[in-house]
Structures are given as structure tokens and as C-alpha cells.
Amino acid sequence: MASPNVEEYVHGALVIVTLIKDRDEASFVIKHGDKASDPKHVSIEHYLKAGLSDRDALNKVLDLVKDVVQSAHVAGLF
Numbered sequence: 001m002a003s004p005n006v007e008e009y010v011h012g013a014l015v016i017v018t019l020i021k022d023r024d025e026a027s028f029v030i031k032h033g034d035k036a037s038d039p040k041h042v043s044i045e046h047y048l049k050a051g052l053s054d055r056d057a058l059n060k061v062l063d064l065v066k067d068v069v070q071s072a073h074v075a076g077l078f
Helices: 045-049 054-074
Strands: 005-010 013-020 025-032 040-043
Touching: 005 054, 013 054, 025 054, 045 054
Parallel strands: none
Antiparallel strands: 005 013, 013 025, 025 040
């Protein structure tokens, strides 16, 4: 079974957030055109301890990364 993930396009960039099984972590990648960022890892332990499901925790990370992409777009970086 594949690890769960969530993804969404933001200003032409695809943000993909994937659960890292058995680690209370998620990784995210930002793909823009033919380029992709290196995977970055973040802890989701605090979300899980607060009672969120894996999917809800991934959506929280997705929302944070989308905000960063939005800021980069406003700054003219995308």
C-alpha cells in the first residue's frame, strides 16, 4: 500500500505532501514546471498528539506549504 498523500496546485506549482510511515513525519515537494524541490521533512507529531488523523495532519502541512508558495508568488519568485 502506498503512503497517503495530499496535493494541490498553487500558482502553477504542484505541492505534494506525503506521510512517512511509522515516523510521525511528512515530506513535501514543490514541482514547478519541469523542476522539483528536494523533499523536505517536517514533524507532524504535534498534530497527531492533538488528535488529528494522518490525513488531517497532512492537510495542515499542505496549508502551510501553500502559504509559502503564495508568498513566493507575491514576491515574484514563481
